[in-house]
Amino acid sequence: MIRQAAEVIRAGGLVAFPTETVYGLGANALDARAVSRIFEAKGRPATNPVIVHISDASEVLNVAAIWLETAAKLAGAFWPGPLTLVVPKANAVPHIVTAGGPTVAVRCPNHPIAQALIRQAGVPIAAPSANRSTELSPTRAEHVLKGLNGRIDLLLDGGPCSGGIESTVVDVTGEIPRVLRPGLITVLMLEAVCGRVEFGAKDEGISRSPGQMEKHYSPRTPLVLCETLVEALVGFWELVCKHTRIGLMTCVQMDDLFQHESLLLRRMPNDPELYAAQLYAALHELDSLGLVAIYVTMPPNMAKWAAVRDRLTRAAAK
Numbered sequence: 506m507i508r509q510a511a512e513v514i515r516a517g518g519l520v521a522f523p524t525e526t527v528y529g530l531g532a533n534a535l536d537a538r539a540v541s542r543i544f545e546a547k548g549r550p551a552t553n554p555v556i557v558h559i560s561d562a563s564e565v566l567n568v569a570a571i572w573l574e575t576a577a578k579l580a581g582a583f584w585p586g587p588l589t590l591v592v593p594k595a596n597a598v599p600h601i602v603t604a605g606g607p608t609v610a611v612r613c614p615n616h617p618i619a620q621a622l623i624r625q626a627g628v629p630i631a632a633p634s635a636n637r638s639t640e641l642s643p644t645r646a647e648h649v650l651k652g653l654n655g656r657i658d659l660l661l662d663g664g665p666c667s668g669g670i671e672s673t674v675v676d677v678t679g680e681i682p683r684v685l686r687p688g689l690i691t692v693l694m695l696e697a698v699c700g701r702v703e704f705g706a707k708d709e710g711i712s713r714s715p716g717q718m719e720k721h722y723s724p725r726t727p728l729v730l731c732e733t734l735v736e737a738l739v740g741f742w743e744l745v746c747k748h749t750r751i752g753l754m755t756c757v758q759m760d761d762l763f764q765h766e767s768l769l770l771r772r773m774p775n776d777p778e779l780y781a782a783q784l785y786a787a788l789h790e791l792d793s794l795g796l797v798a799i800y801v802t803m804p805p806n807m808a809k810w811a812a813v814r815d816r817l818t819r820a821a822a823k
């Protein structure tokens with residue numbers, strides 16, 4: 506199956522494949538036509554660049570013009586793994602991959618199927634998450650089919666992704682590394698390797714990207730974010746009593762008192778990594794139930810929860 510998938514990639518086709526974060530929609534990163542098919546399949550705006558996947562740090566100069574010390578340090582510490590580094594791009598990388606910009610985002614995924622696919626294809630693989638633009642990211646093969654069935658040439662089913670949310674994106678082209686998208690590699694982990702890092706997209710220039718489109722990773726059902734369980738209860742209890750079907754996603758311990766036939770409770774783990782692993786699956790599941798709204802109690806506003814809070818905030822953006 507992987508050999509066949511590698512052939513599809515080499516022939517300019519699209520392969521959806523599992524990584525340790527979410528499923529990716531892959532094409533030969535050095536083939537502009539193949540990459541343009543990714544944008545078409547996803548309905549992705551041409552202004553949003555895609556990540557290039559390699560199977561080993563030694564391949565990085567096929568896609569990057571230079572490999573600065575900070576990049577090498579971070580890659581040494583976290584590759585293969587859920588960390589994407591934004592670096593100056595090599596000429597071989599077509600403009601469509603980088604949305605016309607001078608930098609390329611590179612990642613070395615830590616998943617045996619992704620690794621094998623890149624190796625057998627023998628080319629770097631451009632891959633955004635395998636969902637329609639602005640919709641929920643897929644962490645299972647069935648999520649991929651929900652959005653992209655009929656738009657891809659082949660899907661490699663590797664079961665559920667263990668990480669569950671997209672990689673941390675760090676721009677290392679400036680003096681101080683800048684986290685453009687939080688993820689399972691936290692700011693604390695990055696700082697332990699390379700000293701101070703900055704957080705958030707710059708207002709101008711190529712660093713604006715992960716957060717560029719506010720609405721992102723969204724279910725179709727409206728999501729209502731609450732800082733506390735009480736706030737959520739105040740918001741939905743009357744609705745529930747009128748038999749309006751509401752979802753509640755929470756990691757707060759809850760009394761049985763709040764059980765109601767119109768309330769669909771999705772308990773989440775009170776641990777950032779475990780929560781992340783289930784986040785999109787929980788949203789996909791609740792989104793398929795025809796609920797009027799999904800209430801979410803936000804995990805605490807702490808550094809270790811930054812990535813989960815970021816995805817929830819985007820999912821709720823109108």
Ligand code: TXA
Pocket residue numbers: 524526527528529530553554555556587589591603606608609610612614632633634635670671672673674685686711712713714715716
């Ligand atoms: O975990 C992941 O990163 C998954 C798996 C498939 O690897 N991929 C993923 O891709 O989440 P996507 O396209 O959904 O998100 C890529 C993010 C976007 O926010 C994009 O704007 C940013 O990376 N990005 C890509 N190239 C960039 C660049 N040259 N400069 C700044 N940001 C970039």
Ligand code: MG
Pocket residue numbers: 633634642
């Ligand atoms: Mg995405």
